[in-house]
Amino acid sequence: MSARDSILAKLHGGPPVKRRDPPLRPAVHGDPVRLFVSRLQAAAASCEHLARLGQVPDAVSAYRCAHQLGGPVAVAPALAGLAWSGVGPTIGSCDENVDLGVSLAQAGVAETGSLVMLSGPDTPTRLNFLPDHHLVVVHTASILRHLEDALLLLDASLPRALNLITGPSRTADVEQTIQLGAHGPRALHVLLIK
Amino acid sequence: MGKGSPRDFKRQAGVALKDPALRIALGRARSGFVEKRTQARRQLPEFDRLCAAATRVRDHSIDHLDTLLVRFEQEVLAAGGQVHWAATAAEARQIISGICSDAGARVVAKGKSMVGEEIALNPALEADGLTVVETDLGEYIVQLAKERPSHIIAPAVHKTREQVAALFARRHEGPRRDLSGIPELVDEARRVLRRAFLSADVGITGANLLIADTGTSVLVTNEGNGDLCATLPDTHVVIAGIDKVVANATDAATVLRVLARSATGQPITAYTSFFSGPKRAEDLDGPKHFHVVLLDNGRADIRQGRYRDMLRCIRCGACLNHCPVYTAVGGHAYGAVYPGPMGAVLTPLQWGLRESRDLPNACTLNGRCADVCPVHIPLPALLRQLREDIHDAKVEGRMQRWLLGRWVRLALQPDRYRRVTAQVAGLLRRLAGARGRVSRLLPIPGWGRGRDMPAPAGKTFFQQYRTPSKSSGDRS
Structure with missing residues (x-):
């Protein structure tokens, strides 16, 4: 008997039953966008509101200036159509020399302040984790209330990876003291588009 | 490792x-x-x-x-x-x-x-x-x-x-x-x-x-x-x-x-x-x-037995953080992959009762682990159950088994029990002296070394029961 068969033989359960307990979700009061922003900020991310998607390249330039970043910039193909002439980024590919990555979130979750990043040809996953600084574009219209709403995207498109990102990378592994920038980005900056 | x-x-x-x-x-x-x-x-x-x-x-x-x-x-x-x-x-x-x-x-x-x-x-x-x-x-x-x-x-x-x-x-x-x-x-x-x-x-x-x-x-x-x-x-x-x-x-x-x-x-x-x-x-x-x-x-x-509840565990670590034993001795003392209360249940089940017989006993049954468990695992009850299993499997320490056996025999003979407990209480009171505490329990070396014990009250329950009360003389 294979390991699979012997394990399953021990596990025989009843037929699948429908549970009757009602779904329980924490209340999300008020404007979900406002809650989303406050949760993200509580997780040590910074946020900036922009009126139009077209303003993103300028906002990226301003961020680089403010943080004195001179290194290469990588941008998700989903945002390749913007006027990037002032930044001169590489589109799509991202290696360890890139110090700023710009990506597009599929959605946001107000309950937790999480960005919902789907892997795909236009939204590579490396951009979310390799650079020191991570800038994420998210449309306020895409901000959902609950985790469940975001996870419906799994059923809908089943990407290789769905990353919920809530703030920059951190560790508390030395003396339970929180330190940002463990392995992923040291800083997370979110550009909210009306 | x-x-x-x-x-x-x-x-x-x-x-x-x-x-x-x-x-x-x-x-x-x-x-x-x-x-x-x-x-x-x-x-x-x-x-x-x-x-x-x-x-x-x-x-x-x-x-x-x-x-x-x-x-x-x-x-x-x-x-x-x-x-x-x-x-x-x-x-x-x-x-x-x-x-x-x-x-x-x-x-x-x-x-x-x-x-x-x-x-x-x-x-x-x-x-x-x-x-x-x-x-x-x-x-x-x-x-x-x-x-x-x-x-x-x-x-x-x-x-x-x-x-x-x-x-x-x-x-x-x-x-x-x-x-x-x-x-x-x-x-x-x-x-x-x-x-x-x-x-x-x-x-x-x-x-x-x-x-x-x-x-x-x-x-x-x-x-x-x-x-x-x-x-x-x-x-x-x-x-x-x-x-x-x-x-x-x-x-x-x-x-x-x-x-x-x-x-x-x-x-x-x-x-x-x-x-x-x-x-x-x-x-x-x-x-x-x-x-x-x-x-x-x-x-x-584990799923088929009495410890099924343990499989709900989501490995959050809350039971470790709230356990007075874990927070005193740390994780390495357990000598196992999973320490703390959840580990004290899992280790005997995965590695055997004999090998891990001390772990379910490293617990004061204070219940904080169960209070903070997000999936309501009754950890103290499972640990108590393991103690029973260890006894039934006859793998506990020889001294512990001998003492428990003596205790059971004594407790089954009420007359002797009353006599012996009265004597022991008197002895402990004399040992405690004016301080009112016994600092070394010589007959129990491992257990007694780190603990003080308050001196027993003046008389055992039965001694008090037999003495007619001064305030109310109506007991028949």
Whole structure:
């Protein structure tokens, strides 16, 4: 008997039953966008509101200036159509020399302040984790209330990876003291588009 | 790796209590965990009801493991991944060893995985000639120090920053540098481990949950190391216990809401990731090969017995953080992969009662672990049950068994019992003297050494019962 068969033989359960307990979700009061922003900020991310998607390249330039970043910039193909002439980024590919990555979130979750990043040809996953600084574009219209709403995207498109990102990378592994920038980005900056 | 053994718990606990650096490290960490969880709970009015919901989700999973696991397997296969079943730790090691060899791997980057510890994966892969790098900072520290994790979510909680600095200075190349602060330590680890991520051929991570409906492995981290392990190397291997599966994304969300809050007090960790198979044809990145190894290693047997509730465990670590024994002796004293209350239940069940007979006794039955468990595992009741099993299996210590036997015989003879207890009470009172406390209980050397005992009251209950009361003379 294979390991699979012997394990399953021990596990025989009843037929699948429908549970009757009602779904329980924490209340999300008020404007979900406002809650989303406050949760993200509580997780040590910074946020900036922009009126139009077209303003993103300028906002990226301003961020680089403010943080004195001179290194290469990588941008998700989903945002390749913007006027990037002032930044001169590489589109799509991202290696360890890139110090700023710009990506597009599929959605946001107000309950937790999480960005919902789907892997795909236009939204590579490396951009979310390799650079020191991570800038994420998210449309306020895409901000959902609950985790469940975001996870419906799994059923809908089943990407290789769905990353919920809530703030920059951190560790508390030395003396339970929180330190940002463990392995992923040291800083997370979110550009909210009306 | 294999330092200590559950068999030596008493000796190891004694050593731990006298280790000054351990006292400092545990002292610095202890209150943090408890306060953060308390605050997280306070900020979410629905927390207790969400815990009840998570308990129902986990019960449903354990009831239907077979259908859920088969569905999970189907979905992973449909997404282009592979599923492997391992009945034992040795089978799991063999499977992963084979995957690495097929991948022509030289370097393996590992995310933190308690199942990885459970199957002692690293020594097996190293014996194959592979370089295995733990990438979670705490796990990396423990690997460098050739130790094992002392906490299921904070592997290096037993180390002070000074010890970590000394370790890095000794084991990393480079000129003399300032390693006095935590930022410098984290930066140095980031630099060293970045090279490992970029050169790794295989990434191995654990899973906090598996979602049956979509064949998805869920990984909860704060550092982002698990995501780098799952994104950069050509092969991604997920190892998970068969108990980790839940039915669907809604159930996963329910568990996630209480997991991070119970563990670190965060509403959600910085990264919560959902992996479903290898890179798609048009994707620009991601692993070409995706494997899930499902480990039984005793879980199916636990499910059939009286300890079934234990399988609900989501490995948050709250029971460790609130346990007066764990927070006094630390994780290494347990000599097992899983320490603290959850470990004191799991270790005897997985490694045998005889080997682990001291662990269920390392408990004051104060019940805090059950109070804070987000999936309502009745840990003190399970520990008491294990004590009974240990007695029934006749594997407890000879002295303990002899004393219990004497006690039972005495208690079955009421006259003798009254006589002996009256004598012992009188003796203890004389020993206690004016101080009113007995500081050395000579007949019980191990137990008595660390404890004071208050002198017994003036008379035993029966002596008082027989003496006519002065205030009310109406007793017949």
